[in-house]
Amino acid sequence: MPPCSGLDDIVSAVRAAHDAAIPLRLRGAGSKDFYGGMLAGELLDLSGCRGIVAYEPTELYLTARCATPLAEIEAILAEKDQMLAFEPPLFGGATVGGCVAAGLSGPRRQQAGAVRDFVLGVKLVDGCGQVLNFGGQVMKNVAGYDVSRLLAGSMGTLGVIAEVTLKVLPRPPLETTLVFACAEAEAIGRLNDWGGRPLPISASFWHADRLFLRLSGARAAVEAARRQLGGEAAMNPELLWDSVREQSHPAFAGSLLWRLAVPSAAPCPGLRELRAIEWGGAQRWYDGEAEAVRDAAVRLGGHAVLYRAPESMRCREGAFAPLAPALLALHRRLKRAFDPKGILNPGRLYAEF
Amino acid sequence: MLKSDNSQCCVDPANLERQLRRFLPQHCLLVGEEDLRPYECDGLTAYRELPLAVCLPETEAQVIDILRTCHRLGVPVVARGAGTGLSGGAMPHAQGIVLSLARFNRILRIDRLARLAVVQPGVRNLAVSEAAAPFGLYYAPDPSSQIACTLGGNVAENSGGVHCLKYGLTVHNVLRIRVVSIEGEVFEIGSEAPDAPGYDLLALMIGSEGMLGVVTEVTVRLIPKPELAQVVMASFADVARAGDAVAAIIAAGIIPAGLEMMDKAATAAVEPFVKAGYDLAAEAILLCESDGTPEEVAEEIARVTGVLSAAGASEIRVSQSEAERLRFWAGRKAAFPAVGRITPDYYCMDGTIPRKRLAEMLSAIAVMEKKYGLRCANVFHAGDGNLHPLIMYDASQPGNWQRAEAFGAEILELSVALGGSITGEHGVGIEKINQMCVQYATPEIEAFHRIKAAFDERGLLNPGKAVPSLHRCAEYGRMHVHRGDLKFPELERF
Structure with a gap:
């Protein structure tokens, strides 16, 4: 397939594939090729479909x-003192x-919310090559099912996201x-205790018996919280949070990495191989x-993602936690509703579709 | 006996009643007309229909049995919470049942440490915050109907409220739901842990207006109650300036806890009723709430006051006590009943527009008031562009309702033309079903139908609501050529 440089190219490529x-393998910059299920299909190179279409700071x-x-998006937002509040990893490109x-x-997810919380609208090319517009540019919109948010985390299996509108926030x-010195259990306890108080905590990171806490907000609120919490001021905090966000911190090194998402107050699971804690636990x-x-x-009421692993292990284990049979059946029906021939990123989310 | 007034229908009411009685005790099934009457409409009283029966299950097992029975017999099911919805989403189906979740009214668990509450869908919105209050926590989405509306209904409509600018809508505050499908299968969607595996079905279910499944349990996020909240009230000599002031606050990097606007017609209706102390000479007033620590609030109030002065506010007042703050809000929260006192009937719209188009919208509404010969008061979640025009009419006057309906439709269609949406938080229901044809084109509407079919192949959950048939859109398009384009040109015209 030739690289796509715009919507028309995406539509004709998907129609032809349909x-x-x-099968098509969707790729922007390929910075997350390591993530999710196996890569399969002919490459649909989207790297030419770029450019900011609209930016309205006051909207x-x-x-x-x-x-x-x-x-590029962060740079233009920074000019107006705004940001993508869910602080996504940049992973290079x-x-x-x-x-x-x-x-x-x-890191900021614990305070601001996840990617899906900021998706307002999308222009999607479904598995038949049809262009669909969902949501829009306004903060509140309950007309029709919320397909835009459904796409967050769908790993390209429901359609090619050709254009997306995100909510942005002031910095x-x-x-x-x-920074505080404390062991795992104490860190989890403290984070949840603080979480129940009106403190401007925007990120947390525990590694090797040190707990880092980022406070963000109005000057007065940050200063008051700092007095309340104690601890010591961390050295080079920007570098630290960058390395957490980009997973370049030594805590994330190595060829095998599991991400556990658990209720924040879940106790220590007693695994020795803990690398780091984020998001308030x-x-x-x-x-x-x-x-x-x-x-x-599962014991803690959450789920595990095989975040980074050798290919053989990814093949064997699957990246994401298995779904209950009824939910898997529903996923398949939804997949079929958007991509009846199953050509978009097959197996990238689950091997079954 | 169940009424049987449609011989063409495939539903045999006597058989349905017999089947339901097998597992539903006497007090959980209503079939007499006088018992059904209270369920004939929701908060949008202009649309009414009597169902065949109302089921009031008390257990999830009964919900499963009801849904299995209806699925087997092909009976439409309309789920209902408190019936406070404003778009007719809970209006019954003449050949179906109403499934009331009113008896699912228990708060199952409040977890102070994990900051969440597990509740049944019939629990009232405000009851969650009341139960969480001893722990210094609360549930953020606060629709104006929060003393009555239920969490199940909030999930169905993705309800907002005056604080959603800062704290989000229902979709941002629900962690997990338990859902029974029309086939009686139980799904757990979402989780107490972040980012549940698979598709974000929670996003799809929230706001789906009872079309995809029946919710039997909801887990919501609780957040720490701010130490202090204060409100700034500012008067403006014209609405355009007030609109610009809203943009200026956002541009200054402030996301207030609430940012509301009321026009002169609204304050005039409210003031005698609530005595909130509103400036009746102003063309528009803004209410801007700040919350947080006392230091934070003081800092933000100073910045907001500065921005509002620079934006041309003619008068600025800051609430000096909690009682005064609540009084400032009381007027806004009572706007609907207050308008209800000065007109026999009113019709509340829910369009959302980009904030910068506010003045344009309000002047267009002023022209429409003359065109339709009806008055309109405007209250506005200004911070997130959600407009609630209240069209005043008199249902006892012939033709009055039809004019109100046409007035409302024009506002909604202008919302779309201005780059907004036909509904910000009330849902499409039956009310805005035609405007969905304006908001979306054929391919999106077909996609919605495919999603619906993935959950409910036979289309038994709340049929006829939220997503119009293409046939209906073709009919509407025929009556109503939109922006010079004929919608659905590929379809045969009737």
């Missing part, structure tokens, strides 16, 4: 074509379409980072054996 029943939205680099499709949020006037990173990690996640 007619010939050729709090930005619309961009799918392969617009997040870095990550694009906005891939960001929504993968549904990965960064907090002040940020400061505190709700996101925990491990390496370790698949069975033990998956069992621990």
Whole structure:
């Protein structure tokens, strides 16, 4: 397939693939090729579909074509002192379409919400090559099913996100980072205790018995919270949070990495291979054996994602936690509703579709 | 006996009643006309229909049995919470049953540490915050009907409220739901942990207006109650300036806890009723709430006041006590009943527009008031562009309702033309079903039908609501050529 440089190219590529029943592998910058199920199908190179279509700072939205680099979006937002509040990883050249499709949020998620919370509208090319517009540019819109948010984390299996509109937010006037010395259980306890109080905590990161806490907000609120919480001021906080967001921090190193999403107050699962804790206790990173990690996640009321692994292990284990049979059947029906021939990123979310 | 007034229908009411009685005790099934009458409409009273029966199950097992029975017999099911909806979403189907979740009214668990509440769908919105209050927590979405509306209904409509600019809609505050499908299968959607695996079905279910499944349990996120809240009230000599002031607040990097506007007609209706102290000489007033720590609030109020002065506010007042704050809000929250006192009937619209188009919309509404010969008061969730024009009419006057309906339709269609939406938080229901044909084109509407079929192949859950048939859109398009384009040109015209 030739690279796509715009909506018309996407439509004709998908139509051709649909007619010939050729599976397509959707790719923006390829920064998340490591993530999710196996890569299969002919490459649909979307990297030419870029550019910011609209940005209205006082309406709090930005619309961009799918392969617009997040870095470009962040730069234009920064000029108006605004930001993507879910703080997605940039992974070098990550694009906005891939960001929504993968549904990965960064450190600020515990305060601001996830990718899906900021998706306002999409222009989608479904598996038949039809252009569909869902949602829009306004904050509140309950006309029709909320397909735009459904696409967050769908791994490109429901359609090619050609254009997306995201809600943007003002940057907090002040940020400061505190550090505390504490072990795993104590960190989880503290994070949940603080979470129940009206404190401007925008990120948390625990690794090797040190707990980092970022406070963001109005100057007065940050300063008051800092006095209340104690701790010490962290060195080079921007570098730290960047390395957490980009997973370049040593805590994330290695060829095997599990991400456990659990209720924030879930106790320590007793696995030795804990690497890091984020999101007020709700996101925990491990390496370790698949069975033990998956069992621990279920025991704690959450789920495990095989975030990074050697190819053989990804093949064997599947990246995402298995779905209950009734839910899997529903997923298949939904997949068919958007992509009846199953040509879009087959197996990237679940091997079954 | 169930009434049987449609011999053409495939539903045999006597058989349906017999089947339901097998597992529903006497007090859980209503079939007499006088018992059914209270269920004939929701908060949108202009649309009414009597169902064949009303089921009031008390257990999830009964819900499953009801849905299985209806699925087997091909009987439409309309789920209902408190019936406070404003779009006719809970209006019964003449050949179907109403499934009331009113008896699912227990708060199952409040987890202080994890900051969440597990509740049944018939629990009232405000009851959640009341139960969480001893822990210093609350549930953020606060629709004006919060003393009566239920969480199940909030999930169905993706309800908002005056604080959703800062704290989000229902979709941002629900973690997990338990759902029974029309086939009687139980799904757990979402989780207490973030980012549940698979598609974000929670996003799809929330706001789906009872078309995809019946919710039997809801887990919501609770957040710490701010230490302090204060409101700034500003008067403006014209609405355009007030609109610009809203944009200026956002541009200054402030996301207030609430940002509301009322026009002169609205304050005039409200003031004698509530005595909130509104400036009746102003063409528009803004209410801007700040919450947080006392230091934070003081800082934000100072910034907001500065922005509003610079934007040309003619008068600015800051609430000096909690009692005064509540009084400022009381007028806004009582706007609907207050308008109800000065007119026999009113019709509330729910369009959303980009904030910058506000003045344009309000002047267009002023022209429409003359065109339709009806008055309109405007209250507005200004911060997120959600407009609630209240069209005043008298249902006892022939033709009055039809004019109100046409007036409303024109407002909604202008909302779409201005780059907005026909509904911000009330839902499409039966009321805005025609305007869906204006909001969306054929391919999207077909996609909605395919989604519906993935959950409910036979189309038994709340049929005829939320998503119009293409046939209906063709009919509407024929009556109503939109922006010079004929919608659905490929369809045969009648």
